[in-house]
Amino acid sequence: MEIAANDQAQVKIPVFRNRNFLLLFIGALFSSPGYFVYLIGAEWLMLSLSDNRFYFGMLFFAASIPRLLLLTVGGIVADRFNKRTILFLSDLTRACLILMLLFFLVNDLVTVWHLIILAALFGISDAFSYPVINSLTPIILEEDQLQRGNSLIQMTGQISPILGPALGGTLIAVLGFEGVFIAAFIMLLLASITVLFIRIKKEETGNTKQSAWLDLKEGYHYARKNELVISIVSMAFFLNFFFSGPLAIGLPILVKDIFHGDAVSLATVQTAMGIGALLGAIVLASITLKKPGIAMVGGLIGLGLLYTSVGFTGHLYLTAGLVALMAFTMQLVNIPLITMLQKTTEKKMLGRMMSFLMTVSTGLVPVSFVATSLLIAAGVEMQTIIIVSGIIITLIALYNLKNKNILTFK
Known part of the structure; x- marks a missing residue:
């Protein structure tokens, strides 16, 4: 409109x-x-x-x-x-x-x-x-x-x-x-x-009319009282912490140390990720999800399993294919997640709720980078970090199978 x-x-x-x-x-x-x-x-x-x-x-x-x-x-x-x-x-x-x-x-x-x-x-x-x-x-x-x-x-x-x-x-x-x-x-x-x-x-x-401090408190209390908002923001927090750092740091390391590839090899994997994400966005722009909560949890389970598989593979093009599928399923998580938050939030609170979501998703990415770097410095292999992160994401998704606030959302 x-x-x-x-x-x-x-x-x-x-x-x-x-x-x-x-x-x-x-x-x-x-x-x-x-x-x-x-x-x-x-x-x-x-x-x-x-x-x-x-x-x-x-x-x-x-x-x-x-x-x-x-x-x-x-x-x-x-x-x-x-x-x-x-x-x-x-x-x-x-x-x-x-x-x-x-x-x-x-x-x-x-x-x-x-x-x-x-x-x-x-x-x-x-x-x-x-x-x-x-x-x-x-x-x-x-x-x-x-x-x-x-x-x-x-x-x-x-x-x-x-x-x-x-x-x-x-x-x-x-x-x-x-x-x-x-x-x-x-x-x-x-x-x-x-x-x-x-x-x-x-x-x-x-x-x-009211102070910025009161606006912040109002947003905080609004989020606390909305169980769906808490569920969505919590999911975004864990997803980005265990996904962003290990993936961004891990892919170049896998390409160089495991696959013995070059810059073109890394570009191949990263391009596959972009294509997968683009296709996911196109598909979701073309259909209407009747049960976005179920689609989101299902996508998160698929993402976790694919992510875990990346840690086991030793072939460049297989990894590129898995990464493309990961990026596709990531859209099944991201787009319903944002849409659900928009639908359940009063318009006057949208900016604050979106900022809370963005803080835990993009804002905490540096924390994930630091944690991944410290694990590597401690001698933990990159493949192990990816496998464990993928398993944790899968477990988070399985836990949300009993979250009625998400699963029953229409």
Whole structure:
């Protein structure tokens, strides 16, 4: 349903004929790939500026810490102010940051610390934009359109890690660093302009009458009283802790040490993951899950079993196939999870609930990285870490087979 300035009842229209959603989708098509184009440029520029790989790691650390610390604040802001404006300012800010980097680059002034500070500022921007995207969708779509809408937005996120690095790498080879950052700037600028035309009812943009601290307490108490919210957020916490770190760190190690592969081998596995995730998003955009809770738990069981299998395989292409299937089943978990949370949350609380979810999912990924790194440093084999993590994920899924709040959700 298109959100207009009047209160007249409107006939439900298809997702892609919904002006507001179409603008949000087009904005995401520019914003997400634009970020990955910038990221590949920043990574290669950092590697070119210094042989010290500590600085390269700091790029990711600098972005993740502000994101972790400020996601909850971003959720409060999303519930108090116009979500469209927040998304517009987030994309515009990132475009301006890239423009600043271009100035330093053209004048031969750029250093590793410029890139690290820029990464931290990007992390701050992410903390405010992440809760908005998932809390804006339920406002501009009907409830029974949320699964398809979420799938389409997720699709842009799955295309980006494939399209962004490919486009960015080509631009670096042809036009140099200036070319790749100009392209990223243009894409993020177009994203900001696109979302500026989204229209939301004034009464659905939140209020600023009470303090931010009271907003935070209100969100915390709301989450505690909602058993489904607790179940979903807890599942997201354990899933990301046992999945993100071991997978991100483990795949390159498996490719190099077990399969004795090269960069092309790693790209093969990572591309398979992107394709699997993209296909999963496409399938879920095409169908309607009558029992999303059952689909989510079933997908989580499949994910755990496939993840465990990766630890036992010793063949590159078999691993690539398993990873593709994992990414596909991951969408069976992620998209219903987000949709269920959106459907059961009051619109005035969406920003805070989404920020809680994003905090435990993306915000705690660095903790998973550290834990995995410490286990490796202690002499634990990567295959063992993956196998144990896969078993734990499977057990978590089996435990949720008795969770009626999830299984009976329609």
